[in-house]
Amino acid sequence: MESVQRIISDFDQRGYVLSEELATVLYLSGELSKPVLLEGNPGVGKTSAAATLAKSMDTKLVRLQCYEGLDVNNAIYEWNYQKQLLHIKLNEKGEQQARIEKEIFGREYLLERPLLQSISHEEGPVVLLIDEIDRADEEFEAFLLEILSEYQISIPELGTITAKHIPRVILTSNRTRELSDALKRRCLYHWLDYPDQSAEELIINKSIPGIDQALTKKMVSMIRSIRGLRLQKTPGIAESIDWARTLVLLGQHDISKETLKKTLGVILKSQEDFAFVVDEWLEKEG
Amino acid sequence: MKTAEINIGEVTARSVIDFVNALREEGLIIGPGEVKEILQGLATGLVGRRSDFKCCLKSLCCGSRKDLPVFERLFEMFWQIQSNGVGSKTKVKVKDEQQKSSLIFLGHKKGQWGESEEEDSRSVSGASKVERLRKTDFSHVERVDAALLEEIAAQLFKQMEHRLKRRLKYSARGSVLNMGRTLRKSISKGGWPTEMVFQRKRPARRKLIVLLDISGSMDKYSHYLLRFVITLRKLFKNIEAFTFSTQLDRITPFLNEKGQKEIYNRMSQNLNSWSGGTRIGECLEVFNEKYSREVLTGSSVVLVFSDGLETGEVVHLEKALMHIKRRSRHLIWLNPLKGMKGYQPVQRGMATALPHLDYFMSAHNLDSLLKLENILINV
Numbered sequence: 001m002e003s004v005q006r007i008i009s010d011f012d013q014r015g016y017v018l019s020e021e022l023a024t025v026l027y028l029s030g031e032l033s034k035p036v037l038l039e040g041n042p043g044v045g046k047t048s049a050a051a052t053l054a055k056s057m058d059t060k061l062v063r064l065q066c067y068e069g070l071d072v073n074n075a076i077y078e079w080n081y082q083k084q085l086l087h088i089k090l091n092e093k094g095e096q097q098a099r100i101e102k103e104i105f106g107r108e109y110l111l112e113r114p115l116l117q118s119i120s121h122e123e124g125p126v127v128l129l130i131d132e133i134d135r136a137d138e139e140f141e142a143f144l145l146e147i148l149s150e151y152q153i154s155i156p157e158l159g160t161i162t163a164k165h166i167p168r169v170i171l172t173s174n175r176t177r178e179l180s181d182a183l184k185r186r187c188l189y190h191w192l193d194y195p196d197q198s199a200e201e202l203i204i205n206k207s208i209p210g211i212d213q214a215l216t217k218k219m220v221s222m223i224r225s226i227r228g229l230r231l232q233k234t235p236g237i238a239e240s241i242d243w244a245r246t247l248v249l250l251g252q253h254d255i256s257k258e259t260l261k262k263t264l265g266v267i268l269k270s271q272e273d274f275a276f277v278v279d280e281w282l283e284k285e286g
Numbered sequence: 287m288k289t290a291e292i293n294i295g296e297v298t299a300r301s302v303i304d305f306v307n308a309l310r311e312e313g314l315i316i317g318p319g320e321v322k323e324i325l326q327g328l329a330t331g332l333v334g335r336r337s338d339f340k341c342c343l344k345s346l347c348c349g350s351r352k353d354l355p356v357f358e359r360l361f362e363m364f365w366q367i368q369s370n371g372v373g374s375k376t377k378v379k380v381k382d383e384q385q386k387s388s389l390i391f392l393g394h395k396k397g398q399w400g401e402s403e404e405e406d407s408r409s410v411s412g413a414s415k416v417e418r419l420r421k422t423d424f425s426h427v428e429r430v431d432a433a434l435l436e437e438i439a440a441q442l443f444k445q446m447e448h449r450l451k452r453r454l455k456y457s458a459r460g461s462v463l464n465m466g467r468t469l470r471k472s473i474s475k476g477g478w479p480t481e482m483v484f485q486r487k488r489p490a491r492r493k494l495i496v497l498l499d500i501s502g503s504m505d506k507y508s509h510y511l512l513r514f515v516i517t518l519r520k521l522f523k524n525i526e527a528f529t530f531s532t533q534l535d536r537i538t539p540f541l542n543e544k545g546q547k548e549i550y551n552r553m554s555q556n557l558n559s560w561s562g563g564t565r566i567g568e569c570l571e572v573f574n575e576k577y578s579r580e581v582l583t584g585s586s587v588v589l590v591f592s593d594g595l596e597t598g599e600v601v602h603l604e605k606a607l608m609h610i611k612r613r614s615r616h617l618i619w620l621n622p623l624k625g626m627k628g629y630q631p632v633q634r635g636m637a638t639a640l641p642h643l644d645y646f647m648s649a650h651n652l653d654s655l656l657k658l659e660n661i662l663i664n665v
Contacts, residue, residue, distance in 0.1 A: 004338065021337075021344075025345045028342060031330050036345075037349075039350075175580050176581075184315075184349030185316075185320065185349060187349075188346060189344075189349050191351050191354060
């Protein structure tokens with residue numbers, strides 16, 4: 001498919017190696033105006049996929065980072081209470097109450113949070129990234145459903161705001177909890193896995209142009225076997241790029257046992273993992 | 287066959303619907319809306335290549351990682367048949383036969399700890415039979431009393447559910463403006479309430495994780511404990527439950543009255559591994575590896591129901607418990623043996639576990655289970 005290939009090359013130009021499968025999903029989400037739900041281990045490029053999509057569409061990326069206790073005030077809108085108060089105070093004398101009331105509930109006094117921002121954007125559709133949706137409460141998820149199906153938000157004092165352009169929505173999840181079926185049903189689902197050997201080599205080559213091919217090959221295969229171990233925190237793509245950068249900085253052309261030990265801190269972020277890899281894995285691998 | 291191109295002419299709306307129905311029978315949730323969208327997606331020209339076609343179907347039909355293997359299997363089966371030109375009505379065989387029900391699991395076998403303890407239940411003095419049964423060790427319940435105990439348990443668990451619900455609801459009042467504080471704060475601002483103070487937000491209800499030992503040594507208790515866990519399920523939306531003996535099994539999806547049978551079925555499948563004894567440490571390690579990243583947030587409460595009779599290496603147990611402890615708020619161990627007179631947690635397993643626990647409680651009769659309520663109220 002031509003359009004799918006175009007997405008791949010668009011992403012490629014911006015340094016993101018896109019699999020054909022994800023490209024098809026992104027293409028479909030545009031065609032069907034459906035959100036995409038990206039699941040996968042930390043560090044496989046879920047968030048940067050959204051960022052790259054925004055870049056390739058030449059539009060703004062609106063990001064909503066979810067967390068436990070995220071509420072409507074922080075996700076949609078809030079009245080700028082202090083500004084309202086100030087306005088009342090300034091017009092205290094001799095003004096008509098009704099006019100002031102009308103004024104202080106105008107757009108000027110509205111603090112737009114990500115969801116409202118993405119809907120009220122004037123110039124073309126934006127990319128709305130709802131990051132780590134699994135961290136938000138279930139109540140919020142239910143609320144999100146409403147917005148994702150209607151693309152409109154009603155503010156009692158102002159009326160209903162309907163999206164001029166339907167945003168491209170990307171949700172990401174680390175699977176800390178199972179999402180509701182209703183939400184999943186409204187999305188296109190894609191499981192983003194660690195890239196395979198050749199794809200990861202390509203990613204490294206793209207991020208660090210001019211890196212030794214043999215080194216890349218060796219390093220990627222090593223990191224892939226480290227990922228296969230029982231670790232508390234499995235290194236993602238960001239870690240392998242960091243590692244490649246470190247090796248280049250140190251002027252290494254091969255990865256000896258010593259080098260690995262010295263630079264392991266770049267890819268492993270826990271003392272136990274570190275000890276495990278050094279003591280058991282390294283000994284075994286020789 | 288895998289790379290065979292799908293003939294566009296053969297992919298009809300009818301065959302897509304048949305395929306979706308096959309997926310539905312396997313438990314995937316696909317509404318008519320999705321079917322419409324699949325057909326829309328295909329209409330944009332994605333049918334040409336098998337991989338595009340598959341990808342389109344996959345992203346619309348699957349909603350979770352666990353759906354993927356089901357999809358893969360059915361896709362290969364279904365569209366292979368399709369491209370061979372065999373009729374699309376081919377039924378995909380779905381369920382394997384019902385497993386034998388497991389009354390064995392509930393069996394009132396002879397107690398493993400000699401006759402002497404048998405006196406415990408008889409010597410219990412109580413005003414009434416109900417009172418007595420509440421205090422009777424589950425393993426000593428006589429056959430005649432079993433039905434009655436079942437009834438009392440249901441009743442008491444229900445009462446507990448009510449109490450907990452009421453209290454949770456009270457504390458669940460949302461954020462309200464605290465007028466007094468707001469006024470007090472405004473004094474320094476010349477009487478202008480520039481900063482509003484809100485009532486403390488309700489603490490987020492924590493995740494509850496239950497690990498239930500179903501090994502042979504626990505068989506007298508497991509049934510009641512399971513009932514208790516099902517009650518907990520009604521109270522905590524955020525619950526994850528696992529059973530373990532020699533292997534770990536996630537039972538969260540079956541935690542309801544209907545699913546109970548399914549849990550027994552699954553347990554009976556593991557029956558043959560009973561003789562192997564309990565490998566608590568290894569099972570917990572599997573839990574850590576497969577599930578802990580998903581279910582253990584820093585604020586979760588972990589309940590372990592086990593007698594702590596470890597047959598594996600205790601090193602595993604210690605390591606696994608340390609891991610869990612670090613990633614949870616409370617680690618609570620409920621040991622039915624603790625209710626026995628003169629019980630000392632000196633066996634290798636329990637002794638290893640003890641330093642890592644926040645609470646060590648008994649779980650041998652109804653009353654002891656109900657005591658957990660006081661801890662859960664703060665969860």
